[in-house]
Amino acid sequence: VNPIQKLAEYFSRFPGIGPRQSMRFVYFLLSRDKAYLDELASLIQDIRNQISICTSCFRHFTKNKSENGACNICANTGRDGTKLLVVARDADFESIEKTKSYDGLYFVLGSTIPILEPEPEKVVRLNELLQRIDKEKNITEIIIAMSANPEGENTEDVLREVLRDIALHRTLTITRLGRGLSTGVELEYSDSDTLKNALTGRKE
């Protein structure tokens, strides 16, 4: 087997990479020196040893001895333990954390829930979410932070349904991110739903 083709085939499985760009990656690597290739290879090989999944919020984080499987945010007693913000993926967590406007805790589902998915608990961490809420009695608000697209809406619908029971037995508010005009959006090109939300959510 041709090693160029073989490596290109591996890269072509990367998200968003087609056969042409994967070939470019290989030629790019062939133009690098041995030190670069060795370092890249060792980073790839070690990434899973160095990164843990937090046992509490399930996001990826750099392993460290001291904190018994919890990430630095879950272990941080300074965060507001009454709020739990649920995201689909690590990248969404990062976007929210970057705003520096949220001081509560997180939960990473693992992905969104496809529409008409018959067994959502098999594609995302629904059971783990319920267990965590059940265990942490001081949580009083669940913030569902999904993208404003059909799969995000579906994920929110499923979450609201599975959370309904718990919400009956204790004080638990379920909220979603506010809808309105996103930065850069023009009024003229906005759909009626967005404008309706922007009108009802208007602020001084």
Added chain:
Amino acid sequence: VNPIQKLAEYFSRFPGIGPRQSMRFVYFLLSRDKAYLDELASLIQDIRNQISICTSCFRHFTKNKSENGACNICANTGRDGTKLLVVARDADFESIEKTKSYDGLYFVLGSTIPILEPEPEKVVRLNELLQRIDKEKNITEIIIAMSANPEGENTEDVLREVLRDIALHRTLTITRLGRGLSTGVELEYSDSDTLKNALTGRKE
């Protein structure tokens, strides 16, 4: 002069139309029958006679004898006269009205205000807006409905400044459209401002 070129030149001044598409328009017209061309020409010639600018909200509307220069919305006593929503252009008015979620009155500025514009009252209807608010004493809320882009923000800033004085002497709340996730927007690709607004504007 070549009439094809001459007509194409007129079309090339239409918004968003380049020289190539304007030529296509001419060939398209040459392929239509005489009735179509006559009707189109007469619609263009009459459009200004048939359309008035409302003396109250300054939007374009189909002329009618009965209402003394006011459009059907301004003349409609069923609308909520305590709210005045300010838009830049007719197209924005139409987007809002299409939501069927707003029952107040409107004001069309004419355009947005360019950043650093030294004489904003010469590019938009600032004086007319102030006069209208001054005259209609039952207005208690001004809703600034601008696009979420720099020129929209600038227009809002200027409006808030010119409205400050009036707001001191009577009960007048100045609001803006709510910010948050627009339909279709993905969390991962949202800027921190949008997410901050989505977080603070979260809803049950």
Added chain:
Amino acid sequence: VNPIQKLAEYFSRFPGIGPRQSMRFVYFLLSRDKAYLDELASLIQDIRNQISICTSCFRHFTKNKSENGACNICANTGRDGTKLLVVARDADFESIEKTKSYDGLYFVLGSTIPILEPEPEKVVRLNELLQRIDKEKNITEIIIAMSANPEGENTEDVLREVLRDIALHRTLTITRLGRGLSTGVELEYSDSDTLKNALTGRKE
């Protein structure tokens, strides 16, 4: 009926124009003065009176008394009457003429021939083309100048078939435009057909 909507509806039939842009056209016209609208209307109304279709090549041209229905190119005895270049549309004729590299005559089919079209002679001027070739005995080359896409290829195939008979009875070469790398095209992103043609058509 609302005249704004009605005029917008006319514009929305223009090639490449959707409902949103057609509304913009109307508001653009409402912002022009009466002289502009009158002139535009009269240009539209007169365009068919001022433009003829050449009885020989069928392209549109500005009417003039002297030349008995033939356009300035067909009437120009300085052009090379042994070559007839066949295009689908007036815009294609203009692109070729702009090269200043062709001194023969033209024929405008009216459009391309859709794939599997059962009656091509009803959608393009096949009969008129045959008649012209039959009449002009000094034509020795027919240059088929179609776009390099499936409908262009199909049009060429149909033309070659209908011209086969005539070509048997007199000296008539049927050619097509050369294929190869178009300006701006990168080798890496070229399909094998284009590269094959570029290889066989290589030049010093």
Added chain:
Amino acid sequence: VNPIQKLAEYFSRFPGIGPRQSMRFVYFLLSRDKAYLDELASLIQDIRNQISICTSCFRHFTKNKSENGACNICANTGRDGTKLLVVARDADFESIEKTKSYDGLYFVLGSTIPILEPEPEKVVRLNELLQRIDKEKNITEIIIAMSANPEGENTEDVLREVLRDIALHRTLTITRLGRGLSTGVELEYSDSDTLKNALTGRKE
């Protein structure tokens, strides 16, 4: 240092990859099993050991003992040794070879030559090309196969200049790939240069 960030930083140097996509790559790898990561790492580490640069045409190829540094094409006595096709990069070589329409030999320059580059022999293998032509006396045609863009044109110009001397002392034809309509290109949107070439290069 955070290993996720560090690995992302490596991926962000890959051609065409921004910071966001490089993070996605890392999360993608975190979702793979150990076998996949080990295999990918070992492919990356070994790629330079398994791939040689041909001492004759300078393209990358899978190392093999038997052929003394020459790739399978250069070592193939069945290829036509009178033709040498010069490309900028390996990917261009692959595009040409995929046409199955060329049976001569190749030479990979390494890249194109930037416009106004004062020392082209330092950015591409000009000297190596001259040495090869000098050594292989049965080469009678050099085919310059560059992209149809400014840097491709410049590379061709420089090549023609450095080859002029050799061409004076032996029979050596310098050709370029044919220009014309590329697959998919529409006549109406073609520039005059492309159409001029398509006209002069017309074929039966």
